[in-house]
Amino acid sequence: xxxxxxxxxxxxxxxxxxxxxxxxxxxxxxxxxxxxxxxxxxxxxxxxxxxxxxxxxxxxxxxxxxxxxxxxxxxxxxxxxxxxxxxxxxxxxxxxxxxxxxxxxxxxxxxxxxxxxxxxxxxxxxxxxxxxxxxxxxxxxxxxxxxxxxxx
Amino acid sequence: xxxxxxxxxxxxxxxxxxxxxxxxxxxxxxxxxxxxxxxxxxxxxxxxxxxxxxxxxxxxxxxxxxxxxxxxxxxxxxxxxxxxxxxxxxxxxxxxxxxxxxxxxxxxxxxxxxxxxxxxxxxxxxxxxxxxxxxxxxxxxxxxxxxxxxxxxxxxxxxxxxxxxxxxxxxxxxxxxxxxxxxxxxxxxxxxxxxxxxxxxxxxxxxxxxxxxxxxxxxxxxxxxxxxxxxxxxxxxxxxxxxxxxxxxxxxxxxxxxxxxxxxxxxxxxxxxxxxxxxxxxxxxxxxxxxxxxxxxxxxxxxxxxxxxxxxxxxxxxxxxxxxxxxxxxxxxxxxxxxxxxxxxxxxxxxxxxxxxxxxxxxxxxxxxxxxxxxxxxxxxxxxxxxxxxxxxxxxxxxxxxxxxxxxxxxxxxxxxxxxxxxxxxxxxxxxxxxxxxxxxxxxxxxxxxxxxxxxxxxxxxxxxxxxxxxxxxxxxxxxxxxxxxxxxxxxxxxxxxxxxxxxxxxxxxxxxxxxxxxxxxxxxxxxxxxxxxxxxxxxxxxxxxxxxxxxxxxxxxxxxxxxxxxxxxxxxxxxxxxxxxxxxxxxxxxxxxxxxxxxxxxxxxxxxxxxxxxxxxxxxxxxxxxxxxxxxxxxxxxxxxxxxxxxxxxxxxxxxxxxxxxxxxxxxxxxxxxxxxxxxxxxxxxxxxxxxxxxxxxxxxxxxxxxxxxxxxxxxxxxxxxxxxxxxxxxxxxx
Numbered sequence: 001x002x003x004x005x006x007x008x009x010x011x012x013x014x015x016x017x018x019x020x021x022x023x024x025x026x027x028x029x030x031x032x033x034x035x036x037x038x039x040x041x042x043x044x045x046x047x048x049x050x051x052x053x054x055x056x057x058x059x060x061x062x063x064x065x066x067x068x069x070x071x072x073x074x075x076x077x078x079x080x081x082x083x084x085x086x087x088x089x090x091x092x093x094x095x096x097x098x099x100x101x102x103x104x105x106x107x108x109x110x111x112x113x114x115x116x117x118x119x120x121x122x123x124x125x126x127x128x129x130x131x132x133x134x135x136x137x138x139x140x141x142x143x144x145x146x147x148x149x150x151x152x
Numbered sequence: 153x154x155x156x157x158x159x160x161x162x163x164x165x166x167x168x169x170x171x172x173x174x175x176x177x178x179x180x181x182x183x184x185x186x187x188x189x190x191x192x193x194x195x196x197x198x199x200x201x202x203x204x205x206x207x208x209x210x211x212x213x214x215x216x217x218x219x220x221x222x223x224x225x226x227x228x229x230x231x232x233x234x235x236x237x238x239x240x241x242x243x244x245x246x247x248x249x250x251x252x253x254x255x256x257x258x259x260x261x262x263x264x265x266x267x268x269x270x271x272x273x274x275x276x277x278x279x280x281x282x283x284x285x286x287x288x289x290x291x292x293x294x295x296x297x298x299x300x301x302x303x304x305x306x307x308x309x310x311x312x313x314x315x316x317x318x319x320x321x322x323x324x325x326x327x328x329x330x331x332x333x334x335x336x337x338x339x340x341x342x343x344x345x346x347x348x349x350x351x352x353x354x355x356x357x358x359x360x361x362x363x364x365x366x367x368x369x370x371x372x373x374x375x376x377x378x379x380x381x382x383x384x385x386x387x388x389x390x391x392x393x394x395x396x397x398x399x400x401x402x403x404x405x406x407x408x409x410x411x412x413x414x415x416x417x418x419x420x421x422x423x424x425x426x427x428x429x430x431x432x433x434x435x436x437x438x439x440x441x442x443x444x445x446x447x448x449x450x451x452x453x454x455x456x457x458x459x460x461x462x463x464x465x466x467x468x469x470x471x472x473x474x475x476x477x478x479x480x481x482x483x484x485x486x487x488x489x490x491x492x493x494x495x496x497x498x499x500x501x502x503x504x505x506x507x508x509x510x511x512x513x514x515x516x517x518x519x520x521x522x523x524x525x526x527x528x529x530x531x532x533x534x535x536x537x538x539x540x541x542x543x544x545x546x547x548x549x550x551x552x553x554x555x556x557x558x559x560x561x562x563x564x565x566x567x568x569x570x571x572x573x574x575x576x577x578x579x580x581x582x583x584x585x586x587x588x589x590x591x592x593x594x595x596x597x598x599x600x601x602x603x604x605x606x607x608x609x610x611x612x613x614x615x616x617x618x619x620x621x622x623x624x625x626x627x628x629x630x631x632x633x634x635x636x637x638x639x640x641x642x643x644x645x646x647x648x649x650x651x652x653x654x655x656x657x658x659x660x661x662x663x664x665x666x667x668x669x670x671x672x673x674x675x676x677x678x679x680x681x682x683x684x685x686x687x688x689x690x691x692x693x694x695x696x697x698x699x700x701x702x703x704x705x706x707x708x709x710x711x712x713x714x715x716x717x718x719x720x721x722x723x724x725x726x727x728x729x730x731x732x733x734x735x736x737x738x739x740x741x742x743x744x745x746x747x748x749x750x751x752x753x754x755x756x757x758x759x760x761x762x763x764x765x766x767x768x769x770x771x772x773x774x775x776x777x778x779x780x781x782x783x784x785x786x787x788x789x790x791x792x793x794x795x796x797x798x799x800x801x802x803x804x805x806x807x808x809x810x811x812x813x814x815x816x817x818x819x820x821x822x823x824x825x826x827x828x829x830x831x832x833x834x835x836x837x838x839x840x841x842x843x844x845x846x847x848x849x850x851x852x853x854x855x856x857x858x859x860x861x862x863x864x865x866x867x868x869x870x871x872x873x874x875x876x877x878x879x880x881x882x883x884x885x886x887x888x
Contacts, residue, residue, distance in 0.1 A: 015430075016436075018436075023432040027386075027432070032371070032380075036377065038824050042823060042825050093362055095365055096225030096798060097225030098553070125833070129831075130831060131832075132829060133556065133798045133802075134799070134805070135794070137797050139832060
């Protein structure tokens with residue numbers, strides 16, 4: 001049994017301690033916006049925020065999560081997609097297949113929280129998630145657009 | 153916790169089955185299609201909301217357009233809807249899309265035609281009949297208005313779903329006409345006159361956004377891997393790592409005692425699956441299962457042994473098929489002033505879709521259903537029926553947007569295995585999720601190949617003879633033997649290399665030439681990988697052409713141009729990228745070199761020009777990459793640009809980093825740590841030249857993939873003087 005603070009709600013889950021946070025979010029909390037891509041922390045499709053830090057949830061065991069850790073998934077950003085990053089993503093028409101985009105949006109959101117006006121080099125360093133469709137050029141444009149929106 | 157999950161299921165079901173204002177609306181993005189909804193679609197003609205098979209209109213003027221092809225990111229859903237809406241003259245802001253199911257397609261005499269989605273054919277392969285479907289619906293709606301107002305139909309006009317009769321100053325909307333219109337006979341499609349392209353308002357318009365974006369921004373888009381059904385169990389599976397070897401043993405007793413495990417099941421002769429309450433329990437079970445397989449001769453196969461077979465194929469006369477022959481290549485080379493020979497090679501590549509293979513299946517003695525991401529709904533239905541031991545009419549396939557396809561989800565092995573497993577748990581929905589490792593081990597790879605090129609040049613630097621021998625495994629022999637050509641040939645081997653044809657032909661005018669193929673089939677399965685054989689065929693031809701241009705002492709652009717006089721469209725797109733990069737007008741910055749390439753495939757003409765630098769230590773940087781395409785008609789310029797960019801990430805990324813190694817008969821690279829993907833920091837800014845010359849329908853999703861790599865390789869050759877003949881670049885020293 002573990003207690004999670006997930007998108008601002010308390011959730012008690014009954015899973016083995018070695019269960020990755022990813023599968024707990026998907027199968028116990030039923031939130032499937034966080035995706036399984038590689039299971040080894042390589043692709044970033046499972047990215048969530050824990051206490052505001054970007055984390056790859058496939059590689060964090062539930063036993064290492066404290067009840068006070070604030071976990072935010074893609075569903076916890078804004079159900080109406082009203083954050084600057086989500087709005088920029090829509091304006092630039094970023095997603096293709098879309099499977100990696102939850103993770104990309106979580107990564108971009110975490111980046112902008114730390115660096116409100118990121119340079120291209122900042123984006124290169126922070127946006128390391130894999131997109132097999134190759135939406136990178138639009139991701140870069142959307143991160144810049146979101147930064148401008150937040151500033152305005 | 154189960155409670156929350158179940159609440160989720162019922163909420164989704166309610167959302168999914170609620171009928172929007174009397175019309176039938178299954179949002180493709182709203183979570184797929186349930187059984188009840190599938191029946192609803194079939195019943196829909198009777199409710200009066202379906203106008204033609206392609207168009208359903210609700211009283212509130214919402215237009216639902218049926219899309220038979222699969223959306224895997226390539227934008228076909230939006231493009232096909234644009235084609236229908238263009239003829240329908242409906243309000244684009246109120247357009248939604250939905251997938252009819254393969255079962256409905258079967259039941260309705262294949263009214264939606266071909267559901268397969270590959271070969272960049274989604275739009276070009278159905279543009280005529282989907283536009284006719286939209287036009288037929290428009291005609292019926294207008295006739296309904298004419299009947300109601302008792303005026304000649306010719307006096308009516310329509311725009312954005314509003315029908316007007318100017319003479320009597322009357323107006324109404326499609327939503328108010330749909331009940332009457334649906335009772336009218338569907339016009340004979342052959343009598344329908346489609347719009348002249350010059351009158352298009354929506355097709356080719358800039359700034360038309362995708363229809364499927366909203367759910368991809370907040371986690372609400374449901375993919376097949378996200379499917380939840382009441383009572384569902386989750387499985388994971390492991391098939392023979394050495395393809396085809398028989399399953400020998402596994403520690404069933406130990407695994408069955410583990411938490412959450414519902415059972416261990418053989419799947420066919422070669423695979424074993426663990427079924428549990430959750431994926432993680434199933435995976436832990438599989439990790440503890442210790443399966444073993446019988447050995448076979450394939451256990452001795454390695455990348456090295458495969459290379460030996462292919463190298464022998466380069467000089468063999470057995471199992472050789474000719475694809476393009478003219479004049480006498482041998483005599484042309486024999487009498488040449490200069491003779492040049494080069495051997496190129498390409499590795500296996502895996503598709504590595506972001507969403508690993510998965511499929512949910514529910515089997516009973518008289519019905520089988522699958523919930524799946526597929527590039528070919530018809531093939532999924534056939535695979536389901538065969539594995540279920542039922543008739544196709546007893547089966548149904550619910551299609552979900554794909555988390556990537558790239559050709560992988562055209563093969564149905566993952567559907568078959570899911571059904572074979574579910575059949576052992578009658579009445580229980582079982583979702584089989586492959587681990588990334590299984591997805592990588594059980595790939596259907598881009599074929600490995602080698603290519604020997606020989607040419608002669610005369611004193612003026614003209615090609616006197618050209619020989620090209622490709623050796624490698626055949627895609628059709630591996631996955632579609634029924635489609636093989638005369639004498640067991642594989643025409644796809646010659647993609648872009650044949651003398652003539654609208655799908656793709658070699659543009660160069662080389663009178664003395666022989667292009668042939670030594671088919672060398674292996675135990676490693678090969679299949680269609682975005683761009684297919686055009687990927688390596690373009691590298692072989694276009695990089696060798698640069699080697700010849702250098703030997704001839706000629707500029708690579710000029711050398712190509714003189715051989716393209718009879719291929720004006722090849723030449724035009726080549727010139728377009730050359731102009732854009734400034735090939736003739738402005739020299740590249742100091743330390744930067746240029747490369748260029750052109751090809752034709754999937755009915756489109758493509759070219760690329762690159763600027764790169766290679767540091768003294770051999771580090772490559774791509775500074776500019778201009779990508780040109782002439783697909784004839786351009787339906788959605790924004791999505792064409794996105795596909796061009798994506799093709800570079802996929803194709804050039806593979807050329808940078810990827811190879812699948814075979815050792816002891818099995819795949820070595822099992823995850824993204826060893827099978828690296830291009831990431832944002834390596835992605836060069838792409839300048840897209842869309843030169844849609846009209847008059848034909850070419851593909852978009854794949855063609856440009858094949859020119860990015862040779863343009864970059866030729867730029868490296870220009871920088872270093874050393875031709876690049878093998879991939880991936882990661883394994884090479886670019887400077888000696």
